[in-house]
Amino acid sequence: MFLPKLVSTIVLAATAVGGIDARAQTPQPGGVQYASAPVPLSPAAAASRADDDNFLLLREAARQDDASAAASYAARLPAYEIASYVDYYRLKPRLREASAVEARAFLERWKGSAIADRLRNDWLLELGKQRDWANFDQQLPLFVLNDDTQVKCYALVSRALKGERVTADARALLINPPAYGEACALLIATLAQSHQFDRDDLLAQLRLAGETHATGPAKRTAALLGGAENLTAQAVDLPALALARGLGASSIDHEIYLVAIGRMARTTLKLATVALEKNAPKLSPQEQATGWASVALAASMTLSPDAYAYWRRSAGAPLSADQLQWKTRIALRQLDWAMVRETIEAMPPQLRADPAWTYWLGRALLAQAPGQREQAHALFTRIADLNNFYGQLAMEELGLPLSIPAAGAPLASFEIAPMAANPGLRRALKFFSLRLRFEGTREWNWELRKMGERELIAAAEFARQNDILDRMVNTSERTRTEFDYTQRFPSPHNDILQPTTQSLGLDRAWVYGLIRQESRFITDARSGVGASGLMQVMPSTGAFVAKKIGLTDFVHTMLTDLRTNILLGANYMNMVLANADGSQALASAAYNAGPGRARSWRATLNAPMEGAIFAESIPYLETRTYVKNVLANATNYATLFENKPQSLKARLGVVTPSGARVNQLP
Known part of the structure; x- marks a missing residue:
């Protein structure tokens, strides 16, 4: 019997720096090869291996927040080749207690490096937890990647506390309750208390938390609305009990009941629809529509034949991003181009700009209103230069051939040599040799930020020379004016x-x-x-x-x-x-x-x-x-x-x- 290979993220092990498999091999029967007997290490190699082992132990101690063990392992690595990470793993477990002077000293010592930006990310989170807005505001503009949702939530809290209007930014950011943590919970509470979030904003967060099975955020948001936290948790985690308990009298009780309807629909559509129909006379028209939207989402995710009818019954409901997208998908399956167009045009601008919805809006315009060909072609043109699924489909709609762009001039050795000398890329190679692909990829990508088109092609070639083909592909994909499709689409073996x-x-x-x-x-x-x-x-x-x-x-x-x-x-x-x-x-x-x-x-x-x-x-x-x-x-x-x-x-x-x-x- 097959075990489905559906996984959230592939955990990729690293290739060896000197080759995909640098081990000695001996032929075996049946074509399968196994490693030959290991060659004894030289004293220098043995010392290097010991340092690597201590570094891995240091990293694990830091991951476990064991400051004492981290300090001990770091002391064994006075001259390790990745010294910045020795310093980082020594400081990270005690960052909560470290002084601002010590944190700034680290940031100055390793200024401009990937690990300095990582430490700044960690420190910003600590400063947010400590409500040290003076240091937080000073450090935030220096955070280069600025890719941490919780740091962004703390940043909006800091701005809101100064009296700034951050409502629009908060609405755009707060779309994934399971990732909120303390920072985004604080943001929602701050905006509710300062009346930047109104009741509709909080209801949207409550529904979204139910939709994503985020019990903690659902409880906290319900409390801000005057609802009972225990009943909200029951609606999210034990919806059958919540439905059996009944609708309740207040409007927030109704909303919590509708959360239970949506959660129950994920298990059994029949029970959810029966409960919704039974209580429909006690619900307002918008509450009924909201309930049907929750049922429709669950039905869509199983491709139920009833999903289309449920979406039609949800007219007038405020829809989440996921609901808007699934309503569009079901409309596509029904070839209801009017609904496709209407739903895509109702999406927030950032979502509507996604290549998928740009393409399908163009298709809807062509199908629904052939006279709008020019407008449809403008949408296709907007994404046709993206060499991905919807970019390729858009090119075909425009009648353009899907061909390979001409390659640029061959690389010269002097163009590749700086890549071999680049300290960040060298650190990346070291991490790949240690099978620490996350750290290696971070170092590699950090260096790519500074490169022009020709340098990216050279870095991709350097990756090829070191048999790190995933970095070759990723690096080469970043170019927009110069191309080497043998890098983007290699055919090894x-x-x-x-x-x-x-x-x-x-x-x-x-x-x-x-x-x-x-x-x-x-x-x-x-x-x-x-x-x-x-x-x-x-x-x-x-x-x-x-x-x-x-x-x-x-x-x-x-x-x-x-x-x-x-x-x-x-x-x-x-x-x-x-x-x-x-x-x-x-x-x-x-x-x-x-x-x-x-x-x-x-x-x-x-x-x-x-x-x-x-x-x-x-x-x-x-x-x-x-x-x-x-x-x-x-x-x-x-x-x-x-x-x-x-x-x-x-x-x-x-x-x-x-x-x-x-x-x-x-």
Whole structure:
């Protein structure tokens, strides 16, 4: 039986600096290679290894907030090559008690570095917790990345306390209650007390907290509205009990009841709709619409055939960003272009500007009002230069060929040499050698901020030379005027992959498109649920496929072998493609989320559906993003391999309703 490979984030292990696998290898029967006997380390290498071990222990002590252990390990590293991180991990566990003088000394010592910005982020959070707004306001403008939601919440609190109007900024920021923490809770309370947030703002936060199953934020917001925290927690966590308790008399009781309706709809639509219908006479028209919007959202996320009717009953309800997007997706599935246009135009500007909704608004204009072709083409033009799923679709709407831009002049050695000498990139290589991919990526990306187009191409080439292909891809993707698509869409291990795909009759461009999305060519990538290798094959999937193809000696550790991983992954792709009747969109969904889920999504169809609409309405965010990226990748690979323009629309095709099939994958 398959274990679905749906995960929130792939945890990618690092490649070795000197190569993807720098271990000595000896041939083994069956083509699988295992490490040969280790070579004894020289004294210098042994000392370096000991330093690395102590550094890893220091890092872990800091992560555990063990200041004493961190100080002890740091003392063993007086001349470590990443000295700034030794200082950081020594200071971080006691930052709460450290003086402003000590924090500023660190920031001055490592001024301009990625780790200094990280420490400033940490310190800003501490200053916010301590309500030290003088130091907070002094440090905030120096925070370069400024990418921490809680720091942003503290910043708005500080401004609000000075009498500034921050309502619009707060509404735009406060969209994900599970990530609020103390800072954003303080912001909401501050704005409520200063009357910058009115009752409608607080109700929007209450509904959003219920929608995202954020019990703490729901309780706190309900209390600001005069509601009972215990009853709110019950509505979020135990909605059946909340519905059994009844509606209540006050308006806030009604709102808490509607939260319970939305939560219950996630478990059983029937009970939620019965409860809503039963109490409809006691609810205002807007409260009824709000209840139906919650039910419609839950129905949409299971692709229920009733979702469209529920959305129509929600007219007049204030909708969250997620509700607006799902209402649009269901309207797309119904080809209700009027509803598509109306709902996209109701989105807040930032959401409406997303390439997906820019594209579908253009499509709605063409379908609903052919005379608005010029306006639709203006929307398509706005996103056509984005080499992604919707950028490619927009180009096709404009009649432009999906081709590969001409490469710039070849790089000279003098252009790559500064990359090898760059201290930040060298730190990144060190972190990758220690399998600390998060820190390595942070250092790498920090340096990219300072680079022009030609330098980015050179940095990507430096990554290629060091077999860090994920950084090569990411770096090369940042250019806007100069391009090297061999960096953006590499095809390593073709000597293994091409014979495999040829023997299976499998589209090599699709396979590479999937690998690029799965692992970014990190051969020892490993997900949080155990998927391994270049093609991120689950152990249970590997065992199933191995049995099917007659690989009798399979054990799950073989998934880290490159040839075995490609063999099993490609064969699995072939199996899911056959079960999807040749639809790469459906097969890609099955590869990511599991064949059972893909089958259930297909079973909701009662007529052929445009592939782009099917992809956009996949219920799981990860799989929805995955399918779009895989097929956009595959289109680029096909253009490279065949040296002629391609069509993403043709690759997407249509997804047809499922018929009776035998030998379906479990």
